[in-house]
Amino acid sequence: MRKRGRLVRHAAPEPAETDLAIQTHGLTKTYGDLVAVDKLNLAIRTGEVFGLLGPNGAGKTTTILMLLGLSEPTHGRASVAGFDPTRQPLEVKRRVGYLPDDVGFYGEMTGAENLRYTAALNGIERRAANDRIGLLLEQVGLADAAERRVEQYSRGMRQRLGLADALVKDPSILILDEPTASIDPAGVTEVLALIQSLARDSGVTVLLSSHLLHQVHQVCDRVAIFNAGRILAQGRMSQLAAELAGDELELEVGLDGPPDQVEAALRASPGVVDVRADPHDPGLWLVTGPQSIRAHLAVDLAARGLGVRHLRRVGDELDEIYQRYFSRDEGDHGNAA
Amino acid sequence: MATPPDALVLAGDAPSPEPSDTPARGTPRLASARPPRLGWRVVAVKEFGDGILSIRLFILIALLGLAAVGAIYSTASFVGQNAQAASGTSGLFVLLFSHQATGSQVPSFAALVGLLGPLLGIAFGFDAINGERSERTLPRLVSQPIHRDAVIIGKFAAGLTVIGLVLLAITLIVSGIAFLVLGISPSPDDLARVGAWFVVTLAYLGFWLAFAMLCSVVVRRSATSALAAIALWIVLTIFSALLVGIVASYVAPVPANATLDQQIANAQLQLDLARVSPGTLYSEAAAYLLDPTVQTVGIVPIAQQTDQRAIPSILPLDQSLLLAWPQAVALLSLTVVCFGAGYVGFMRQEVRA
Numbered sequence: 001m002r003k004r005g006r007l008v009r010h011a012a013p014e015p016a017e018t019d020l021a022i023q024t025h026g027l028t029k030t031y032g033d034l035v036a037v038d039k040l041n042l043a044i045r046t047g048e049v050f051g052l053l054g055p056n057g058a059g060k061t062t063t064i065l066m067l068l069g070l071s072e073p074t075h076g077r078a079s080v081a082g083f084d085p086t087r088q089p090l091e092v093k094r095r096v097g098y099l100p101d102d103v104g105f106y107g108e109m110t111g112a113e114n115l116r117y118t119a120a121l122n123g124i125e126r127r128a129a130n131d132r133i134g135l136l137l138e139q140v141g142l143a144d145a146a147e148r149r150v151e152q153y154s155r156g157m158r159q160r161l162g163l164a165d166a167l168v169k170d171p172s173i174l175i176l177d178e179p180t181a182s183i184d185p186a187g188v189t190e191v192l193a194l195i196q197s198l199a200r201d202s203g204v205t206v207l208l209s210s211h212l213l214h215q216v217h218q219v220c221d222r223v224a225i226f227n228a229g230r231i232l233a234q235g236r237m238s239q240l241a242a243e244l245a246g247d248e249l250e251l252e253v254g255l256d257g258p259p260d261q262v263e264a265a266l267r268a269s270p271g272v273v274d275v276r277a278d279p280h281d282p283g284l285w286l287v288t289g290p291q292s293i294r295a296h297l298a299v300d301l302a303a304r305g306l307g308v309r310h311l312r313r314v315g316d317e318l319d320e321i322y323q324r325y326f327s328r329d330e331g332d333h334g335n336a337a
Numbered sequence: 338m339a340t341p342p343d344a345l346v347l348a349g350d351a352p353s354p355e356p357s358d359t360p361a362r363g364t365p366r367l368a369s370a371r372p373p374r375l376g377w378r379v380v381a382v383k384e385f386g387d388g389i390l391s392i393r394l395f396i397l398i399a400l401l402g403l404a405a406v407g408a409i410y411s412t413a414s415f416v417g418q419n420a421q422a423a424s425g426t427s428g429l430f431v432l433l434f435s436h437q438a439t440g441s442q443v444p445s446f447a448a449l450v451g452l453l454g455p456l457l458g459i460a461f462g463f464d465a466i467n468g469e470r471s472e473r474t475l476p477r478l479v480s481q482p483i484h485r486d487a488v489i490i491g492k493f494a495a496g497l498t499v500i501g502l503v504l505l506a507i508t509l510i511v512s513g514i515a516f517l518v519l520g521i522s523p524s525p526d527d528l529a530r531v532g533a534w535f536v537v538t539l540a541y542l543g544f545w546l547a548f549a550m551l552c553s554v555v556v557r558r559s560a561t562s563a564l565a566a567i568a569l570w571i572v573l574t575i576f577s578a579l580l581v582g583i584v585a586s587y588v589a590p591v592p593a594n595a596t597l598d599q600q601i602a603n604a605q606l607q608l609d610l611a612r613v614s615p616g617t618l619y620s621e622a623a624a625y626l627l628d629p630t631v632q633t634v635g636i637v638p639i640a641q642q643t644d645q646r647a648i649p650s651i652l653p654l655d656q657s658l659l660l661a662w663p664q665a666v667a668l669l670s671l672t673v674v675c676f677g678a679g680y681v682g683f684m685r686q687e688v689r690a
Contacts, residue, residue, distance in 0.1 A: 065688060068480050070476070070688045071689075090483075091482075094482040105477075117379075121482070121483055123482075
């Protein structure tokens with residue numbers, strides 16, 4: 001059923017629009033003159049993992065608070081699990097599990113006690129709550145720490161407890177605000193694996209925000225790149241990468257042979273715009289050209305009798321996606337000014 | 338490069354314009370998961386548990402308990418001496434609460450509660466909201482299916498319950514001493530008076546709880562909020578008489594050759610100004626309720642006493658209640674206003690700092 005979007009995969013057929021777990025129409029939030037979220041249109045399908053990506057201060061948390069009915073939109077409206085968060089916040093909050101940015105717990109209470117409080121606030125009967133909490137703590141790997149005070153928990157443990165807390169109410173939608181922020185790399189992997197298995201196994205719709213594209217792109221079916229309150233692009237990662245096709249890329253090429261001859265061969269190769277010797281490593285060359293050179297540079301060089309021992313793209317594709325969109329955004333501002 | 342962002346949105350991502358009142362998808366599968374109808378009770382139960390087990394409660398009980406016992410022993414000797422003569426008279430039991438032994442430095446029990454009671458209210462309110470903020474638990478709390486006011490109502494209810502229990506415990510200790518050491522048993526009239534005093538005191542402490550919670554809504558840091566609440570407490574208990582005197586002598590001056598009318602005008606103004614303070618309202622109400630011989634706390638009895646015309650008598654309970662009524666209502670309204678301000682402030686605040 002579920003299609004997982006990876007860079008290498010092709011786009012799957014788009015599901016019907018009635019299958020939307022979250023949608024917003026022109027959602028706007030202003031604080032005085034500051035526009036935190038600007039006419040946001042989002043459509044998140046049931047069962048998908050959607051990443052809201054953008055730098056700090058882009059308006060991600062403001063958007064999330066509006067989706068939960070915790071902050072009132074200045075204009076526009078939203079629909080979450082079929083309810084308007086402004087008018088029926090309780091219905092929304094019954095169905096949406098929320099892991100806030102930098103989640104906190106009552107330090108003097110144990111992990112299990114904290115979750116029991118959440119369960120009580122959701123009206124879950126005590127016995128059912130205890131069973132569920134036991135399961136969830138096991139799922140997030142905190143079964144052994146359940147009876148320890150939260151003030152003794154590490155940052156990563158708190159984050160995992162936060163995930164369990166968001167799941168106590170058995171939500172159909174999970175909203176995770178910066179779930180990987182400020183935890184160590186091992187913790188990030190753990191948390192992401194957990195999110196992924198949750199989405200896959202229980203069909204929960206996940207909306208997660210992050211400023212680290214690297215960390216979350218693997219678990220996201222689709223992403224929206226978000227800055228200064230506006231969506232710059234949304235879609236599968238592969239589509240976003242395709243959007244950038246036609247832009248130049250830089251390759252690091254390792255070739256053996258006399259430098260003059262090698263340089264001449266590289267320059268002669270079709271499509272190549274610029275060739276420079278790597279100032280740090282004599283055997284390496286930096287070649288600039290359109291995306292297409294990646295496909296035939298090696299073949300072309302081989303045909304010229306030069307053995308390519310190294311070929312690597314300079315910079316990261318993800319970095320590039322991220323950077324390009326933000327520089328494009330700055331370009332917009334430049335034009336407007 | 339300057340493509341409008343909207344152009345990048347894929348066709349399939351365009352939100353549908355149709356209204357979204359379709360039945361909720363993925364209703365929680367937990368059979369018992371019905372959001373609590375009275376969410377504030379869940380909050381109150383948790384906060385009550387926190388309060389009852391807190392170190393601050395222990396400290397306050399120790400402080401107030403010691404003060405109360407001290408006050409009682411000081412008063413007890415006086416009451417004990419008069420117990421014989423006044424045997425059968427109603428009102429002896431309540432004197433134990435309200436009488437300051439002649440020449441004693443120790444104030445009466447009721448006065449001590451008026452002085453130290455605010456600490457109780459402050460202790461259980463000063464970090465109610467900003468504490469949740471600094472622990473970063475507020476976003477998690479308000480994203481549960483309860484109304485936002487459930488948080489502040491639940492905390493107020495829990496705080497008032499804890500304070501009420503402390504007050505009850507100390508009142509019972511005092512009564513127990515009267516009972517065991519002095520052998521004075523309360524008449525039904527005495528019990529009713531103590532009961533009425535208890536309610537008025539709760540309203541008084543409720544004011545301080547509400548004020549401390551207002552501070553916790555307005556001020557971001559718990560320590561600053563505690564300081565703000567304590568500052569008002571000190572101003573009202575220590576400096577209010579001074580301030581009232583200065584303002585009154587400015588508005589209604591009393592020259593050296595002042596007439597009686599001028600003096601009375603000044604005194605009346607001082608009294609009116611002092612009644613802005615909940616402490617004054619409390620002590621006046623307590624005086625009416627706990628001492629049946631008190632007929633007025635106004636300025637008239639001075640003239641009456643000099644004229645030797647006042648008839649010393651013991652007021653029946655209903656008359657004392659009638660006298661204390663305005664003060665009790667004023668205290669209650671101060672509490673309601675304070676709580677209301679905190680409530681509105683909290684409801685209008687953003688969840689995020």
